[in-house]
Amino acid sequence: MLSVKPIMNSCVEAIFGFKTCCGLRAFDQNLEFLVTNQGPATVRVPSRCDLRGDWGSHGVEALMPHGVHALAPGQTMAFYCAMDEQLWLRSDEVVFFDDQGNQYACPTGARRPAED
Secondary structure, eight states, X not given: OXXXXXXXXXXXXXXXXXXXXXXXXXXXXXXXXXXXXXXXXXXXXXXXEEEEETTEEEEEOOOBSOSEEXXXXXXXXXXXXXXXXHHHHTOSEEXXXXXXXXXXXXXXXXXXXXXX
């Protein structure tokens, strides 16, 4: 059983948002997910999630760190991504997956009606 806590505009953006010698930003991550294994067994979690709303679903494949991660019981792992804030505001829930095909949904708490 996974619990997911999304944190939009977390302080991680300032931590990762460093400047290169050319003045370009790298690691412009504005969305953090804290994923906690609340079950009794290890769960393997791929670095991906879906945003869902009445408009459909949008896969987010570029979570950092990349790969599949084993979360032991009670362990929390942070995932990060660069998210379009307008997409986030139109979303109702975020869904993470495990390598067994189970889905773990969490409300984004960000829902705002789409402008016509």
